[in-house]
Structures are given as C-alpha cells and as structure tokens.
Amino acid sequence: MNRFADRDHQVSFLAEQLVEIEQRLIPTGLHVFGRAAELKEKADLLRMVASFERPEHGARALPALVADALGLDPDVLSEEPNNETKELIDGMVADAISRFCEKEAAHAAGWLNSKASVKVEDSLQTFKLLEKISEQLDLNHEIESLMRALRGEYIEPGPGADIVQNPFVLPTGRNTHAVNPYSVPSRTAFDRAQFTADALLRRYLDEHGRYPRAMALVLWGLDNIKTQGEGVAQALWLLGVRPIRDALNRATEVEEIPLDELQRPRIDVVMTVSGIFRDLFTPTMALLDKAVRRVAGLDEPPEMNYVRRNVSESVESGTADFDDAVARVFSNAPGNYGTNVNFMVMQSAWENEAALGDLFVTRKCFAYTRDSKGRTVEGHEAPELMNDALARVEATYQNIDSFEVGITDVDHYFEYLGGISKAVEKRSQSRPSIYLSDSLSPQTKIRSLEETVRLETRTKTLNPKWYEGMLKHGFRGVAEIENHVANTFGWSATADAVDPWIYTEISKTFLLDEEMFNRLHKLNPHSLQSLAKRLLEAHDRGYWNPDEEVLEKLREIIFQLENKVSVA
C-alpha cells in the first residue's frame, strides 16, 4: 500500500470510530417519577425505533423500506459505517423522521414517497407507531397509578423492556411482568443468536487462528426476558443444538445440528447464571443442562466436539465421573443472589485481584444439573467442578441488549463478566479474551471488553452531554458520575481492562477543572470525595500512574474534603 493510501486508510478508520461514538445512544439525565419525558429532541430515539422490523405492530424498518424502494441490496445496512450507500439511506430516514417530528405521520410518509418512492401505505404504519410512542412520551400517569395502587385499585400489567426494544412498555405506571419461562428462546431470538454467536467465534478466530477450547458465558434474567432468550439461544448455538418445542409450544428439548451443517466444532460453554435468571427460567436451566449432556454424548471426533473432548478428558483423568464432568450450568446457592464481587470492590475490601475471582467461584459454584439417578438437583456446591470447567476457558462473554444499561452504568456487569474473567485467569493460568456483544442495534457487533470500556467512557463519563444531563439533577447527578467512575474502576480490579488515560481524563474533567470541581463540591461533596478516593485507589493499586503533580492535587482534595465532610 502506498503512503497516501495508507494515510487515507488511517483517516477512514478514525472516522469510523468517530461515527461509532457520535451515533451511540446514551441516556441523558434521570427520570422524575410522574413527569413526562424531558426530551427536547425525540428524533434520535424515534429513528432507532424505526430501524427495527416490528411485525407485531405491522411496522416495517424504515431503512429496509428505503433500500427496497431504491433497489439496493439490504445487506448494505449491516456493513460497517462510512459506506456511502448506507449514509444515503440513513440520511433519508433521518430527514423523514425530522419531517415527522415537525408535522405528522402522513406528511412524513408522503415525503418518503416523493424522495425514495417508498409507497405511502408501506411506511405509514411505521410513522403511526412513532406517533403513538411520541404521544405516550408526552403523557405520564405514573403518579396517578401510584395513587390508584394506594387506593387498592387494579394496576394493569405491562411488559418490561427498553422503549426501543419494545414500544409496548408504554404507557408506564403499570405492573411490569416477566415472561412465560417455557417460551424462551423464541424463534427470533434463536435467529439473531446465530448471527451474534457466529460473529463472536469469527472474532476469536481472527485474533487467535483457532476456536477457543471452552468459553464462559454470563446469562442474566434481564436481557433474556427482554430479548426472549437471546443469551440462552447463543449458548445453544455455540453448543450446536437447537431448541425443540413440544405440542404445547414449550421449549423443553434440544436436537443437535449436524456437523456438516454447523461447519465448525461444537464449542464447550460454561454458563454462569444469575440468581434471577435461575428463578425466572428454571426450565431453561434444565434445557441448557440437557443440551450439554446431549452434546457430550454424541459420537463425534473430539476435534469437532469440544464438549465431548473436555468431558472425556476429565473422566479419563479421574477428576470426575460423567455426570459431574458435564456440569456446565452454575449459579448461586438456591435462594441466594449475586457474586459479592461488587461489594468487595466498592468497599475496597480486597487485598489482591485473585481474591475477587475466588469470591466469584465461592458464590457461583453451585451446579444445577442432575445426579447419576437422573434427578434434577437444586444446585449443589461444587467448587471443584467449576474450577475444572473454568481451567479450560479461553474466552469469556456476555450479551448486552440495552441502550439504557451499559457496562459502567451498574456494578453488575463487572461483578459477573469481570468476576468470571478473573476466576478464569487464575484457573487457566492465562487471562481470557473478554468480549461483549452489542445486540442492541439491528446489526449486532462484537467488541472486546477494552473497546467497550473506551466507548462507554467516551460516550458517557467524559461526554458533557451525558454528565451535564446528570448534573441537571444536582446532588443525585454527582452520585451518578461517581458511580460510573467506581464501576469503571471495577473493570480494572476484575479484568485490568481500563486504559490509564481514562483515569487521567476523569481527573482532568471532574477534579482538576476548578470550575467543575466547585460545582460538584457544592452539589454533593460526599460523592466528590468518593470519586477522588477512587482515583487515588486506582493509582495505589497500580492501574494508573499519573504525574506526581496530579497525585499531590488528589491527596490535597481528599484531605480538604475530609475536613469539610466528615463532621457527622
């Protein structure tokens, strides 16, 4: 490649990164119960709603409609950004949506017809859906619902999800429900999961030149309810099985996908299941266990069936008998929840990182499987089985489904994905590759943990649009910023996945900028103090090595704050 071409290529690559940051959807602020959405600009949200096919509403995805009408290959939509055709389509959709926001559905549909020859009747349903969402966002009955509940009236049930995922969550003020546990994974979830899991394997293959001996997956109730079981379906697809539904349409069995159809080895997956998933999807736990057993029992060459290979290895080495060696579904003790890794990190109560991984296994080593008599057991403490399974793991992974909850928004992502990665690191004597999928856009993308931390930091923590949105809420906003810093720190503690520059930029933005510092101090000195202490901890633990000047300033701030704050 000549020098010019190389230069152009570099610039394109940077431009792609910028597009990724710029277009990522982020929550901007907090909700006040009972108040209508303070959304100056609904266009971003509505555009995202309109980018999904929604057969349940009879609404087509606008980009697909435009591509169709222009006679373009719809695959163009799933390619990387920065391609001109995609830009053209996205631009048209964006224009149509702003026209919709200015006027109304029929007008926007008419416009799309004149510009892109999309038939009015094709797009009108989509705009009508947007109209309904838009209206519902302007009204809010939450407080009235609370009053009704206090009067002992009936509170209507409603589904739970992000608005983009499922506009049926509107109106709010309803009694949110889960799903029928036998309904997962849905057909759509299974289709999407194939795409995601294949992309995951492709990425690993690109980086390592082979498939992982075993992977560890984190399964939560949260995303599996909202996506009707995409995480579950990903595990099944990696194993190379598909769910079978019985006559009552319940997913209670699996069948193997033949190797010549699968075109790759069956991947061994260790599944760490949240206590909530365990409670909500008990039949699914049994389904996953059944899937592993079935795959382990297939008469296939070991190089094409890693489950069989790994299980035989354990059995032959005398580590475990078959029933124990196939244990892959682990969760908390029955009736217990969480890894406690988050508490440990938040309280700085740990001495070395390995202890965090060990704590993860202590809490999560309850095997949900069957005994040799074929009886389902409720979860028995089996650290040795979990250790054995984790020792072969080379990649860890979690599916993210939400625009609204990212890996630095809550402490649960690092306690789970971070916790298991740290546990694997000690047991396999090598740090696994850590991945997250972004199944939140119509086109799934796989990212490494490090990439995801950078993206989260750039789009949220360091982004004035984000933190100013939080600071509108004063006291509580400062606490949110501090929480994001603490959660980011959690990724250092559990996975060493935070670039030092991130801590530098955080300290510059919130502590070393005098004006900002004073604002935060006035709003919530307690959280500001915690934030400063956390940054100092990041240095003390070796995740960040700032200039002595910066350190000095940090210490000074903490000293000052302690004098002012800790009177009570």
Place this chain on the structure above:
Amino acid sequence: MKVTVLYVGSSLLAPLRRAEGEINRRHGLDLLVATHNFGSNFTDDEWGAIENDLNESEVVFVIHVMDGENAARLISFLDRERTKKRAIIVINCMPDLMKRTRMGKLDLAKLSGVSRKGASREASETEGKHLLSAVTSWIGRQARGSRAKSGGNGRGRDKYLKWAERLPNLLRFVPNAGRVGDARNYLLLMSYFLQPTPRNIESMILLALKNYIDDERLLAIEIPPPEALPSVAIYHPDAPALFESFNAYEVWHSQFKGQRPTSNGSGLAPNSTIGLLLMRPQIISNSRRHYDALIRAIEDEGLSVVPAISTLMDNREACERFFITRVGSRKSGVSKIETTGNGQPTTDNGRKPRVSQIVSLTGFSFVGGPAMNDSEAASEYLRELNIPYRSLVSLDAQTIESWRESFTGLNPVQTGMQVAIPEIDGATEPFVFGGIPARGVEPAALEDRCVRAARRIRRWHRLQTAPRTELKIALVLYCFPPNKGNIGTAADLDVFASVFDVLSKLKAEGYEVPLPDNADALRQSLLNGNSDEFEAAPGAINTKDGELLIQGIKLGNIFIGVQPTFGYEDDPMRLLMSKGGTPHHGFAAFYAYLEKVFKADAVVHVGTHGAMEFMPGKQVGLSSECWPDRLIGELPNIYIYSVNNPSEGTIAKRRSYAELISYLTPPIENAGLYKGLATLKELIESYRRVVNQDERERIFKAIEESRKELNLGLC
C-alpha cells in the same frame, strides 16, 4: 385386579382412595388402585416403582399430565409395551400422550392420523354418527395438538364442558359394541371425570373395570349414570349445598351470618366482600379443606366472601355471574350502595363489582386454563372492574413437605403455571396457602399462611376504605454503596425530586402530610435527621449504645426512611460466605418499625432497587421462615420500578409481594461529539475536502496529533 392412575393435581386422590374401598366393600373385589402424582420429576427408583405398577395393571388412567420429562418417560414405556393387552385411558393430557389412548378397539394413535372425513365415514355406520364424529374429531384434534387461536380455545372447551353435561343422555343412543362402543366408553369415562364427585369417580373406575377386564364378578355390576353438578356456582363450607345464583347465596348468608361471632355486620356489602375463585373439581370431589381454611381466615378478619367455583378455562363467566351486579337491576339486593371500595366508579355499561378484591385459588390463568393464556382478555376484563386481582398458590404438583424442605420453594411446573402466567394477567401476592401433604389423600391448609394471606387482604381492604387522613404510608429509599453522597440511590431515577412530587400528590389526595419547601430541603432533613427519634442517615451500623436506630423522617402520616444496607461494611467476612447471610438486626428492625411502631398501612419502595427482596429464603413460594416474607410481614408493598428491568422487578413481586408501578427510563439521545472529538471530526472533513497533497499532509499531521491526544487507536 389393578388400576394405576397417573395424575397431576390435588383433587383426585381422595375420591380414588374412597372408590377403591367402596368398590371392594360393595362388590367383594380385590381391586388395587395405585396412584402417582406426576407433578414433579421422579428419581430412577421412584420411576421403577411406577413401571412396576403399570406392568401389573389391566387399566391405566393418565390424567392432566403435561410435563415434558415425566411424559417422555411414560410415552417410551407405553410404546415399548404396546403389544400388551391393557386399557390406556388418557384424559386432558398433552397431545403426544392423548395419542396413546388405547381401549379395546379404539386406538387414538390411528384415529389422530386419519382425516376428519375418514373418521366421519367410519362413524356414519352407526346411529349416533353425528355426535360421535364430532367427538372423535375433537379427540383427534386434541391428539394432533392443533389449538384454536387465543380466546377461542377457552370458550371452545367451556362449551365442551357444558355439552359433556348432556352427553350421558345422548350416549344412550350409541350402540355399545366394536370401536364405536369403545369411543362411547371413552366419552362416558370423560363424563364421569368432568363431574368428579366421589360417586362419579367410583363409577369411572367401575366402568373401566367392567369393560376392559375379563372377570365374571364384574358382569353383573350396575353402574349409575353420571351425576351432574352446575358448572359455576357459589360454595361455602358452612352451607348445605351449592348456590346457583348470588341471590340464593345472599339469602343464606344473611341468615347464617348472625350465627358467627366474627362475621361483619354489613352482610355482603361490596366494599368488604372478597371474591374467591375456586377450582371446580376440588369442590365437587370434596377435596377442599385448604379452601375452607382460607375462607374462614378471611371471615375471621371481618370480611365477607363470595367463593365461586369456576370453569377452569375462563373465569369470566363465574365473575360475571357472581361478582358483578347491574346498577338498577331488580334482582340485585345491593344496588343501593353507591360505591364500592374507595369510590370505585361504576363501569360504563352499568356493571358494578359486588366484591372489592378477586382472589384466584385456581392456579391457572384468568382466561385460558392450564394450556394457554389470553392475558389481554384477562387484563381488559379486570381493568374494567378496577379491583385488584390476586393469585394464591396451592401446592398441587408437589407435596407440602417437599416445598418445606426445598430451598427453591415451588418446582418449575408450579412456578410457570401458578406464578409466571398469572403475573401476566396482573395478579399479585403469589402466596402459598395449602397443598397436598405427603401422607393423606386430600389437600391440607397451611393454617399460618392462610391467616397471613387473609391479613394481607384485610390490609389492602383498609387502603380501599379508610379515610385518607388516617392512612399511614412509609416511603423507603436506598443508599448504596453506603455513603452520604448516595442517599436516594435508584436506577435512572431522580429520587428526591420524585419523592417530593409524590408527597405533593399525596397531600392533594387528602393524606396527612406537611410538605417540605422543596426536594433539596427534603434531602437535607433526611441527611440530618429531623428529630430525636431518628438517626441522621446513613449511620454506620444502625446501632448506638445498644439501641437500634431507624434512619428516616416523619412528615405527618408519611414516613420517609432509608433502608439499611446489607451490613457488610461492619463485617466484610460476611461477603465471603457462599450462602445464607441473614439480615442484620438493624435491617430487621427497620421493617419491624414500619409495621409495628409506625404502623404503616402500606409501604412504597422508591426506585430500582433495594435489598430486602434479595434476602435469603426460598426463591418463589416463600414460607414464614424466609426472610423477605418475615420482613414485609402483612404490609401491602407497592414498588416504583424501572420499566426496563422486568427481571429484578419480578423478584420483588414474587419474594416481597410487591405490586410494581413502572417508571419511564431517561431520555435517549445520540452521544454526539465534544471537545477534541468534535475538532477531530472537522479535521477529517477538511482532509477529505482538500486535494492538494501538501495541504493534506499538513492536515494529516494535525489529525495524528489530535488522535494521540484523544488516545484513539490505529487500525
């Protein structure tokens, strides 16, 4: 001779045991009836015993079996044993099992394979051809597993139940020979089964014996026709018979209530009457002690009840007949009472509820029965009535003992059917009140749970009826991680602004609450503590000089408190435990304070989420030994919860009996670019515009610098 009955449910065992005894006594037989509840999965040993019984039996009944695993084992056994001469009678099971029905010349595997046309041609040779073809095609449809669209199914099967009531008369015209005779027998067995009175169950067994076992002693036995009971009715344990109308019940009730010291003086006043939905088979087969205990517990709380037996598939019919009155209707004895509950409005078409809460004990969806649920129809119906809907749990597919011992609580079948599905109808309070004991043949009440459930119902009743000025509400906030800066933690929620708005609304609604100046003032007073009674929040350990401290403030009849943390701060070693971890004293004291000292009428948890519902105990179907159950006690629990978190919210619903009020997530926008990132974008744009290579080189350098500054990677 031996009969094996494999079943799911709690109402069959008692009549079966009784039938066995009666048949042997009356006819001098040596009949053995082996029974196995297929509700939960079996060990290999247990399965061995079942196969043993099956092998020794000439007649096998399979009833209500839906679970995949048990069914799969059974199917493979039946297929293995196909050649054995044995009647296999499958009733109301999953289609794959229905197909295994084999009685004399009737083989549903074949029948379900033939077309409807074929079936009717076959049947046309007989007199009862019309009837029989309709029936066989219905059975065939069951066996093929085709299901009607949502809504239709429930109604279709209800119609079937009614039609089955008339069936015995019609069957008199069907000849009793050959395959048609066997189909006739199947239908007769169904007719007995659908009216499972003790006598009908006895007849059902006898009919099977007489037709499918060669034994001279059986030939002379006369079997009575099925006795029929109404499909919907009102039941009361103290009443001599079922009531087919509300009026008849009311007349009896008004005479009866004087005899009971605890009953309230207002008869069946709509605002203090609880509508109960009961399973028909339990009532008809006299397996109803758990119902009786709950009914008495509710009456002991000073409330009246209308216990309606309902047709399994669609509870709307029973509700319509017994829980609804039409304003101005001459029939109604209560039409002069203008409002129910707290001024609940009359529905548009003049229908008015006669009850103030509906409590379902059926364990099934409100519309649709066991195999499907039409939740939309359910919530539409309940929304119009606008009274709360509860669904309590009877342990029908596991024994009381297995539930007690289990760390999980309910088994997956029960959780799915009796908790997860009713939730979609908007049901709350998944409270276990009774079930099948390991020994004994009929359901038993969990007395302490019945009392607790009844008291919770009464608490809700107080919210509906007491003057607002008397009602005390506790608002519970969180502080996590424990640090003054985090007071008012909740996902995506500005808690103090929200609480301030809620207080304002409460005041406007007539609750007794002096308003603070604004949200900030509210927060300040909570941080500082506003009286000697309460501690400034959060205190490190909730204790001081041996006294337990409660963190919160009282504003009139409203208490705003901060839920204590897990308590790990004091004792990080607790974090290392693999399980258990009871709440510390301060945590328990907080909820004890709300209920016993402050005497809250309801608690509102503000935002996603607290720790109480995650305290140790069973996962679902809690007992009085489970921590969340002990902590929430009798308090109605309303939980303001983020709409994007249905999973953790469901834990709150199931483990702390919370009714969720969803809140919107914050506005979502594109992240956009800022500071150096925005500058870099401009640079890239000019790089692309410029053609002069020197100029480009200069811009590229600037891009490179900016890239490094921003820590962006190279490809």
